[in-house]
Amino acid sequence: xxxxxxxxxxxxxxxxxxxxxxxxxxxxxxxxxxxxxxxxxxxxxxxxxxxxxxxxxxxxxxxxxxxxxxxxxxxxxxxxxxxxxxxxxxxxxxxxxxxxxxxxxxxxxxxxxxxxxxxxxxxxxxxxxxxxxxxxxxxxxxxxxxxxxxxxxxxxxxxxxxxxxxxxxxxxxxxxxxxxxxxxxxxxxxxxxxxxxxxxxxxxxxxxxxxxxxxxxxxxxxxxxxxxxxxxxxxxxxxxxxxxxxxxxxxxxxxxxxxxxxxxxxxxxxxxxxxxxxxxxxxxxxxxxxxxxxxxxxxxxxxxxxxxxxxxxxxxxxxxxxxxxxxxxxxxxxxxxxxxxxxxxxxxxxxxxxxxxxxxxxxxxxxxxxxxxxxxxxxxxxxxxxxxxxxxxxxxxxxxxxxxxxxxxxxxxxxxxxxxxxxxxxxxxxxxxxxxxxxxxxxxxxxxxxxxxxxxxxxxxxxxxxxxxxxxxxxxxxxxxxxxxxxxxxxxxxxxxxxxxxxxxxxxxxxxxxxxxxxxxxxxxxxxxxxxxxxxxxxxxxxxxxxxxxxxxxxxxxxxxxxxxxxxxxxxxxxxxxxxxxxxxxxxxxxxxxxxxxxxxxxxxxxxxxxxxxxxxxxxxxxxxxxxxxxxxxxxxxxxxxxxxxxxxxxxxxxxxxxxxxxxxxxxxxxxxxxxxxxxxxxxxxxxxxxxxxxxxxxxxxxxxxxxxxxxxxxxxxxxxxxxxxxxxxxxxxxxxxxxxxxxxxxxxxxxxxxxxxxxxxxxxxxxxxxx
Numbered sequence: 143x144x145x146x147x148x149x150x151x152x153x154x155x156x157x158x159x160x161x162x163x164x165x166x167x168x169x170x171x172x173x174x175x176x177x178x179x180x181x182x183x184x185x186x187x188x189x190x191x192x193x194x195x196x197x198x199x200x201x202x203x204x205x206x207x208x209x210x211x212x213x214x215x216x217x218x219x220x221x222x223x224x225x226x227x228x229x230x231x232x233x234x235x236x237x238x239x240x241x242x243x244x245x246x247x248x249x250x251x252x253x254x255x256x257x258x259x260x261x262x263x264x265x266x267x268x269x270x271x272x273x274x275x276x277x278x279x280x281x282x283x284x285x286x287x288x289x290x291x292x293x294x295x296x297x298x299x300x301x302x303x304x305x306x307x308x309x310x311x312x313x314x315x316x317x318x319x320x321x322x323x324x325x326x327x328x329x330x331x332x333x334x335x336x337x338x339x340x341x342x343x344x345x346x347x348x349x350x351x352x353x354x355x356x357x358x359x360x361x362x363x364x365x366x367x368x369x370x371x372x373x374x375x376x377x378x379x380x381x382x383x384x385x386x387x388x389x390x391x392x393x394x395x396x397x398x399x400x401x402x403x404x405x406x407x408x409x410x411x412x413x414x415x416x417x418x419x420x421x422x423x424x425x426x427x428x429x430x431x432x433x434x435x436x437x438x439x440x441x442x443x444x445x446x447x448x449x450x451x452x453x454x455x456x457x458x459x460x461x462x463x464x465x466x467x468x469x470x471x472x473x474x475x476x477x478x479x480x481x482x483x484x485x486x487x488x489x490x491x492x493x494x495x496x497x498x499x500x501x502x503x504x505x506x507x508x509x510x511x512x513x514x515x516x517x518x519x520x521x522x523x524x525x526x527x528x529x530x531x532x533x534x535x536x537x538x539x540x541x542x543x544x545x546x547x548x549x550x551x552x553x554x555x556x557x558x559x560x561x562x563x564x565x566x567x568x569x570x571x572x573x574x575x576x577x578x579x580x581x582x583x584x585x586x587x588x589x590x591x592x593x594x595x596x597x598x599x600x601x602x603x604x605x606x607x608x609x610x611x612x613x614x615x616x617x618x619x620x621x622x623x624x625x626x627x628x629x630x631x632x633x634x635x636x637x638x639x640x641x642x643x644x645x646x647x648x649x650x651x652x653x654x655x656x657x658x659x660x661x662x663x664x665x666x667x668x669x670x671x672x673x674x675x676x677x678x679x680x681x682x683x684x685x686x687x688x689x690x691x692x693x694x695x696x697x698x699x700x701x702x703x704x705x706x707x708x709x710x711x712x713x714x715x716x717x718x719x720x721x722x723x724x725x726x727x728x729x730x731x732x733x734x735x736x737x738x739x740x741x742x743x744x745x746x747x748x749x750x751x752x753x754x755x756x757x758x759x760x761x762x763x764x765x766x767x768x769x770x771x772x773x774x775x776x777x778x779x780x781x782x783x784x785x786x787x788x789x790x791x792x793x794x795x796x797x798x799x800x801x802x803x804x805x806x807x808x809x810x811x812x813x814x815x816x817x818x819x820x821x822x823x824x825x826x827x828x829x830x831x832x833x834x835x836x837x838x839x840x841x842x843x844x845x846x847x848x849x850x851x852x853x854x855x856x857x858x859x860x861x862x863x864x865x866x867x868x869x870x871x872x873x874x875x876x877x878x879x880x881x882x883x884x885x886x887x888x889x890x891x892x893x894x895x896x897x898x899x900x901x902x903x904x905x906x907x908x909x910x911x912x913x914x
Contacts, residue, residue, distance in 0.1 A: 166236075168197070168244045173237040175207070176250065178227070179262045185282065187232065188224040189250040195240050199223060204231040227252075254284035254450045255460055260506040264531050265475045265513040267320075267505035269466030269485050270524045272498035274450030276544065276568065277536045283544070284450030285499060287463075291408025291419075291490035292446055294321035294341070294465035295523075296483060298401040302347045304479035304514075306469055315348035316470035317478075321405040322508055323463045324361065324454065326447040327416055330440040336361040336454050337436065338507060339446075341405045341420050344391075344470050351396050356420040356432050358388035361454045374418075374434030390420075392431040397424070404428070405465075408490055411444040446489070448498070463487060463498065464505030467526060468512045478514035478528070486523030497522050497540040499569065504533050522571070541570030541621040544593075548612065548628040551601070552663045554710040555632050558602030563613060565625050566594040570617035577614040585611070604632045636662025638704045638712040646719040646751050648790040649695045653718065655702060658685035662706035671701040695722045724750025726784040726792040734799040736832055736875050740770035741798065743782070750786035757783045775800045804832025806869045806877050813854065821857045821885055825865065832871035841866040857885040 168174050178187060191199055198215035201223070206212060212235060216223045238244040251259065254275050261267075276283035296319050306312040320342045327335040340357035356376065360367050367386040369378050376390025404423040409416055415437050421430040438444075449461035465487045469476040488495045503517040503524065516529025519537040538544075545566035553559040565576065576595040578586040588595055597613065609630040616622045636659050643654040659666035659682075667681045670688055680688050690700070698718040705711050727746045735741065745767065747754035758767040759781040765771060767782070778798040785791045807828045812821075828851065829836040839846055840853045843864050847855060857863055865881040 164249075165245070165247045168236060168238040168246060170238060170241050170243060173235055174246075176234040176236070178232045178234065178250075178252075178256070179230070179258050185227050185252040185254065185256055186224050187227045187234070187250065187252050187256075189222065189234055189248065191221040191236060191246055191248040193219050193221075193244050193246045195219065195238070195242065195244045197221070197244050197246065198237045198239055200233075200235040200237070201225040201227070202233050202235065203227075204233075207231075207233045207235070224253075249458075251453045251458075253452075254282050255453055257460070257462075257502050257504070257506055258533070259458070261504055261533060263533060264504075264515075265511040266531070266533060267464060267466040267468045267508045267510060268503065268512045268515050268517060268526060268531055269464065269468075269505060270487055270501040270503065270517075271462050271464040271466070271505040272448050272487065272501055273460055273462045273506075274448045275536070276500045276538060276542065286451065287448035287489065287499070288445040289448075289489035289491050289496075290446070290493075291406065292321060292323045292463055293488040293490065293495070294319070294405040295486040295488070296343075296401075296403050296405075296465070296467075298403070299399060299482040300480050301345065301401075301467075301483060302478070302480040303476045305477045307475040307477065311472040312470040312474035312476075313346055315346060316474075317345045317347060317476040317512070318468055318470045318510065319343040319345065319403065319405065320464065320466050320468060320505075320508055320510070321407060322466070322505065323407060323446045324448075324459070324461050324507075325409060325416065325418065325436075325444065326461070327436075327438050327444045328442045329438060330442045334362065335438055336459075338459065339407055339418060339420075340508075341407045341422070343403055343405065343422060345397075349396075350398070351394055352401075353391055353394040354420075354422045354429075354431050355389065355391040356434070358418070358434060358436070360385065360387075361459050371437045372434060373437075375432045376434070388434065390432045390434075407446070409444060409446065411441060413441060414439050416441065416444045459507050462505065462507060463489075464508060466505045466508060466510075466512075467515070468505075468508060468510035471510065473509035473511075475510070476512040478512055481515045481526045481528055484520070484523060484525045486521070497569075499540045499542045500536055500538045502533070502536045503531055522569075538569035541615065541617050541623050542568045543615075543623050543625065544568045546613070546625040547596075548625050550629045550631075552631040552633055552707070553601045553604075554635055554662050554706060554708040555604075555606050556602060556635070557708050557710050558600055559708050561599040561601060561628075561630060562596055563599060563611065563625075563628065564594065564596035565613040565615055567615050567623060568593060570615075570621050570623075571619045573618055575616045577616070578611065579614060580611045581609050599630070601630060601632060604630070606632050606634060608632075633663060634661045636660065636666065636704065636706040636710055636712060638714060640702060640714045642700065642716055642718070644788065645717065646721065647693075647788040648721050648723055648750050648786065649693065650723065651693075651720075651788050651790060653690040653693065655688040655690065655700070656685075657682075657688060657702060657704070659704055659706060660684065662710055663708040665707060667705045669703040669705070671703065673699055674701075690718075693718070693720045695720050721751050721786075721788075722749040724748065724754065724784060724786045724790055724792055726782065726794055728782055728794055728796070730780075730796060732873070733796060734801070734833055734873075736801050736871065736873050737775040737803055738772070739800075739873060740772050741780075742770045743767040743780070745782050745784065747784045747786065747792075750790055750792075751788040753787055755785045757785070759783070773798055773800050775802050801833050801871075802831045804836070804869065804871045804875055804877055805830050806867065806879065808867055808879055808881075810865070810881055810883075823855050823857075823865070823883070825853045825855055825867065827851050827867050827869065829869045829871070829877075832875050833873045835872055837870040839868045839870075841868065857883065860885055 200212040257273050303315045303317050325337040338359040342355045345352045372388045406421040418434045420432040447461045465485050515526040517531045518525045522539045547564045551561045572591045575589045578597045612627045613625045639658045641656045657668045665683050669679045670677045701715045703713045725748045729744045731742045745756045780796040783793040809826045811824045813824045840848045863883045867879045869877045
């Protein structure tokens, strides 16, 4: 949806640069767009809004703003939010969707702080300012600087102001050199008091006169300024638009060109007050023209603060330090017709002078501006010459460590491992000399105009022990900066302990390598080679077991190479014989026997890894097959298991049948009238048990007269005849039964037989066992 933008009525709370802490009234159905320009990546834009009715807030880029596609809003009465923003134009949009006006209080800013919230082009407070932000190739690095004082040095070779804007705000040809810093005072009760200190040289470029003037402003509202709380040579003045402020002008004088002037502001802390000293110096003369005491109860700390992490309170003022050439008061703009000046900023930190880490070409906290000067960075400061300034490029001034790589290293003695150590600096004055210190002594040095250098420290010549090292960088002005310290630990060569679970095994079996390393540089990597080819690798802090699986039969050369972290290598080689899987050969005299017969078993192993162990189980119970076995009648399961020394097992199962002893039923039936001359009987035999098939023979008086289960026996011999039945099963087990038959014409016998009718003889004979 395309949204119409209706600019709301804005009532600013403060003047000049106080643009991002305000109040406004937004009409029903209208929006307040606030433009924020960003030059770099890495900023986070934040906001806080309070309203008397429900409002909506958006953070959008230029494209989203133009298309009216603002995305999901923040909705509520009290809103807080943030978003990372990149280069270009961005908008914080506050929209009133209601039917009545919305009265709002709002503030916004960036982390790190964004100097471009105030200015992106001249007119601006031209000169230099430290915002507490390093910008190295687009990477924003905020920092904090705490100082006891600040020094602004200016050499003005020519200066002329064509006009002051707006007319009447300042003398028509006036300018001012301003040293502006923020005094941060903290009390033991947790309150913070922030004061803006201005040390100014006011210049009339037409009459070539100047005077010094100081101002003190209360930025936080904690502890209002009055003649009771602020005492010096000046007085506290009242302003309906900007509140009370302290001021003291000092001695109008003339100057000549070149005009070399210094502004110095420094502080002294007491228990319940801070004294601020304002001084200026022309040539070699230094004049402290005002000493101001600011009463603050229960002070815990006080310092001139530069801070890229935050704004003063909720904004809009920065914790910055500014040295700028601008208009002469009342938010005036000095239009420069001619300018040739150099500016330099220094801090007083514990009695020594330090340059700022980074400077921008413009200030922000002052309301006065200038136009018509171009700015160049030179010798740790800036020069102003006629032209148009580009405000977007900061400059690193102080020799500053921007990056480092100082690794700790553990190396093997004598290996010659390379430790790469590097430093990246900014600012300072090239060329740079990089020194590598090892245990306090210079090990290497290198001079270059480049802001980065890497040393390659060869550890091969170092004895066992620990070494501290660091890099120190010195610029051409003698400024130095150090990296952090690294440690190189030179340790004894690693020791390799090893073993293999067996030197001979079967195919398919898993072999275990027990590997361990000590000394050297853990962890250790073990490379396992099989016949020259990599079988695998494993890394461990000390001890590890590595499995070798699915190895084919044959002779294998197993080599293990151990590398510690430093690259030191130790190897071990062993032979491994891998046999084909074992086979089991068995023989048995019979598997189907009669009860009482024995079974003999022979089992032999082949292949695999001798010696072998043979076990036998009959129906699950362990038995000894070195002797014949006598199983009971019935069906049995004989299991033979062969296990070689590699633990590989082969088994075979044999089914045994033990039959009960064979029995036979016999019937003898007369089939003729043996009263007559011919006489015959029918013999029938039914065999059971034993091991079929059966061999059946019939004998008459010792002579074979027939085979099979049935026979017709004819009697030719008178008297007693012996009819014998012999049954033999397949194992050779025999049964014999004999029948005595009396053949003749005896009347009593005939009468008896006739009375019986049928002679059925069933004579059970004793069993006789015969061998096979």
